[in-house]
Amino acid sequence: MTTDTERARERATVRLFSEMLGVGLVYVAAVFGSSMAIKFFDPPQWVSALLAVAPIAPAVLMLSVQLRYMRATDEFERRVSSEAVVIAAAVIAFGTLAYGQLEDLAGFPDISFMFVFPVFCIVWSVASVVLHLRYK
Amino acid sequence: MIEHVPDKLKPVAQRYAREIIIASLLYAAVVFAGAYATGMDLPHWVIVIAAIVPILPALMMLRAYITFVNGIDEFQRRIQSEAVMIAAGVTGFGTFTYGFLEEWAGFPHLPLIWVLPILIGSWGVALCIVQLRYK
Numbered sequence: 001m002t003t004d005t006e007r008a009r010e011r012a013t014v015r016l017f018s019e020m021l022g023v024g025l026v027y028v029a030a031v032f033g034s035s036m037a038i039k040f041f042d043p044p045q046w047v048s049a050l051l052a053v054a055p056i057a058p059a060v061l062m063l064s065v066q067l068r069y070m071r072a073t074d075e076f077e078r079r080v081s082s083e084a085v086v087i088a089a090a091v092i093a094f095g096t097l098a099y100g101q102l103e104d105l106a107g108f109p110d111i112s113f114m115f116v117f118p119v120f121c122i123v124w125s126v127a128s129v130v131l132h133l134r135y136k
Numbered sequence: 137m138i139e140h141v142p143d144k145l146k147p148v149a150q151r152y153a154r155e156i157i158i159a160s161l162l163y164a165a166v167v168f169a170g171a172y173a174t175g176m177d178l179p180h181w182v183i184v185i186a187a188i189v190p191i192l193p194a195l196m197m198l199r200a201y202i203t204f205v206n207g208i209d210e211f212q213r214r215i216q217s218e219a220v221m222i223a224a225g226v227t228g229f230g231t232f233t234y235g236f237l238e239e240w241a242g243f244p245h246l247p248l249i250w251v252l253p254i255l256i257g258s259w260g261v262a263l264c265i266v267q268l269r270y271k
Contacts, residue, residue, distance in 0.1 A: 031236075038240045045241055052236035056229060063225035067218060075210060082217030086202065089224045089259075093252040094194040100249025101167075101187035105174045114235025116251055117228040124224075 005074055012077075016069040023065055027058035080131045088124035092116060148207035155200035163193035211270075219266050223259035227251065230258075 034051040037043070043051070070078055096116060102108040170186035178186075205216055231251060237243040 035236070035240065048241040049237060049243075052240050053233055055236075056233055059225075059229035059232075063222070063229070066225070067221060070217065070221065078214065078217060082213070082220060083202070083205075085217070085220050085224050086198075086205070089220060089227075089255060090194070090198045090201075092224075092227075093255045094191055094198075096248040096251035097194075098188050098191055100247050100251075101170065101190070102184060103247055104249065105171065105187050106180060106183045110245055111248055112235045112238055113231040113246060113248070113251070114239065116235075116248070117232040120224065120228050 009073055009077060012069055012072040015072075016065065019065045020062065023058050023061045027055055027062060030055040030058055076135075080135060081128065084124055084127040084131055087127040088120055091123045092120045095119075148204060151207075152200055152204035155203075156197060159193045159196035159200060162196070163190055166190045166193060215263070215266050215270060219259055219263040222262035222266070223255055226258040226262070227255045230254065 034054055038048045038051055070081060073081075099108065099111065103110055167190050170183075170189065173186050174183050205213055208216070231254070234243065234246065238245055
């Protein structure tokens, strides 16, 4: 029984990793491609806007890969990964709110929306590692 | 079996509602007090602390939610975790894309304060959709 669940978990992990890597590379390529295109061709504003929005397509694929992984793994994995996401979401939500107020009230420098996602990913990874270690 | 589920869920949900209401009231009070305090020409560090203090009731909300999620059954937990995942994805990729629009297409700068409403809003919508889909 244990080996079966372990094998299933391993299979799901390998699939998550390979699919995520593939889609992630497409996403990175799309982001770089659109930024290069905007920089070099200097297109009209609506074309720039379209190019900036285009990487959303691989991003949606990344989200669906993650959701499929969560459905394929066992309860334990799902619990750990969802707890890590909740922690990351909370850190981001309340962190940005606090910083937004610092911007507003205390004159701190403006930070672009662009940094929300990288910080989210970092917090999520750290939380996953810590939770895995804690549950072991 | 079916009758046992709401019985078990009820105290958990009630406790969650109670804790969230208390934490939210505290949160609102602290935020308004902080905003009010900035009008009083206080030293800079006091304002910085006033802007950070709302983190404490926010942590109470997070604790209430984690207690709630640990108290519900596997099926409910699955719905919750999928909704959070979707909301995090929408917010993450959405803000990232908007950051590019700001940078390259000259869209106006949005303060970070809007990330929380976007996250909570997409979470609520995702929760409704996931719940309807599993019914």
